[in-house]
Amino acid sequence: MQGILPFAVRRLVWAPFVLLVVSLATFALGRFGPGDPVETLQGQYHNPEVVERIRHERGLDDPFFVQYGRYMWDVAHGDLGTSFTYTGVPVKDIIFEKMWVTIQYNLVALLIIFAIGIPAGIWAALKQGTWQDPLTISTFLFFRSVPVLVIIPVLQFIFALKLGWLPSGGWVERDILGLKIGILDKRIIMPILALSLPGIAGVARLMRALTLQVLDEDFVRTARAKGLREVVVISRHVARNALLPMTTIVGFALVGLLGGSLFVESLFGIPGIGQFTWKAVLNSDYDVIMAVTLITATAFIVANLVTDIVYGFIDPRVRLGGGGPRY
Amino acid sequence: MAELVLEEPMEEARPALGATALRRLLRKRLAMVCLVVILVIYLAGILAPLVAPYGYNKQELDNAFAGPSLAHPLGTDRLGRDMLSRVIWASQTTVIISAAAICTGGLVLGVGLGLLAGYAGGWVDNLIMRVADAFFALPDILLLLLITATVRPRVEDLFDKFKSWPVAGGLVGAGAPDYFLVFGALALFGWVGIARLIRSQVLSLRESDYVLAARASGASMGRILARHLLPNVGNIIIVSVTFSLGAMAGTEIMLSWLGIGITYPHPSFGGMIYDGSELSSLRAHPHLLLVPATVVALLLFAFNLLGDALNDVLSPRRR
DSSP: OTTHHHHHHHHHHHHHHHHHHHHHHHHHHHHHSSOOHHHHHHOSSOOHHHHHHHHHHTTTTSOHHHHHHHHHHHHHTTOOOBOTTTTTOBHHHHHHHHHHHHHHHHHHHHHHHHHHHHHHHHHHHHTTTSSHHHHHHHHHHHHHHSOHHHHHHHHIIIIIIISOOSOSSOOOOEEETTEEEOTTSGGGHHHHHHHHHHHHHHHHHHHHHHHHHHHTSHHHHHHHHTTOOHHHIIIIIIIHHHHHHHGGGHHHHHHHHHHHHHHHHHHHTOOSHHHHHHHHHHTTOHHHHHHHHHHHHHHHHHHHHHHHHHHHHHOTTSOOOOOSSOO | OOOOSOSOOOOOOOOOOHHHHHHHHHHOHHHHHHHHHHHHHHHHHHTHHHHOSSOTTOOOGGGTTOOOOSSSTTOBOTTOOBHHHHHHHHHHHHHHHHHHHIIIIIIIIIIHHHHHHHHHOHHHHHHHHHHHHHHHHSOHHHHHHHHHHHHHHHHHHHHHGGGGSHHHHHHHHTTHHHHHHHHHHHHHHHHHHHHHHHHHHHHHHTTSHHHHHHHHTTOOHHHIIIIIIGGGGHHHHHHHHHHHHHHHHHHHHHHHHTTSSSOTTSOOHHHHHHHHTSHHHHHHOTHHHHHHHHHHHHHHHHHHHHHHHHHHHHOTTOO
């Protein structure tokens, strides 16, 4: 266990560097890109003086690095900037509201991914060598292969247009104990389905591989030899051990779902962070783009770090870091 | 690149004898079917000018929204353009872009940087892998959006200079700047996954006796990388290129769906799917969605299955 602390520190030292690269790249792309948020805001027939005044007020006429430095300074003090399109509203006031919408149904999708993927993986591993194993895995692989922007209209075609069971989109919130909950409506069924279907394959395959590894262990043979029922062997001895490394991918899976949210939200009309970001890109709403990028990148780096460390704890054989000769 | 990191960790691939691996692959009927599907779509794409029965922009306005017929096996779209021809031309777009992005981003950058990071270690490794982390940490769709939106005017300016040249001018007219942009953006992201896989393999390979022997006999780093390490990660390269080709095609489709990839008048799967998935069009003319959706589903599924089969065949230690 000695290797873990220095390793964690080393990664922590690099984390700000990664964030710096990410933020600088995004900032530069936004500032040097086409489209001017002030002109978007003022419309086609704008008054040049007003544009000039707003640009000055927002500091857009300063040199690039001054702007960047000021933005990062504000971020470090908890200020994520001000939106252009939602005139003058601080980004953090909108962004967390939008994120809450997305996180709600993403969490449900995540639960479903694991609830289906884990049993499916174990089942496939137990059926290794028969036709059930490749069939199970390929079925889920199919949904992973097909882009979500194909899955969604097909789902809408089947469930909304042909069968008429579900509405084709929308987002209805209910107030429960002061929280706005949107996942208790049948409108959310299709978005969750569309988001979770592609994710199952990854979990199922990993679980299959882990189960196969454990099935070879001596303690499984012992458990069988002493006459335990197969159900007990699988649930107590195999599944429990195979599940351990599984815990490390939860963070990644959640961050990964965010990418699919853009398509899910624009096709189903859900007012979440994906749709919000897409609109921000179209309107060159700099501060919103920066805030989303920074938050996502931070989440990813934290997930990465936690995963590596947890994995190191669970399986000390994992080599941490790359440098230097092999120990 | 757009993938979750949910893949099962790829087993250390031992170099199998090429012939044995090939024979084992040939015995997998499903993999062969996938290979045929991929080859058919790729060939149709490459030979589009010869194979497509109509031009991608040939309109028959009095025959719009037609169902399948002898003249138009897959029907026509809202401008009476032949769907089969449009699908074939769209596969050309996908083939050109994903193949180009893999050759540069995946093979040159990815393999090169992976080998270097794994073998050199130390700060070189740290720098390369942290940059990879930065690429990985970004919401890639967001960055692709920003890049293509930002760089497009500049690339178009650049290409405009060649407009008067004889051959290059034709290319520009044919939408070369679009292709260049999307391919460039994809290549920029395409190296990360492959580089990581190769690096982790090289980390263990560099401790092997034959590398030690090569180093002891005074081989340069370049020689060790090219002659000793590269051949031994060949299996990984084949497998991950197969998966990446599918992933790249998927990303290209997403970009053109968002309207920042290949644009009018060139057909692309993303654009066709976008047009077909409006609810009104879906209700009245589902074939506008189902035709491109089926081809895309087949192609990407085939890449994934083939990748799996190759992975099985090339790493004999896995059962």
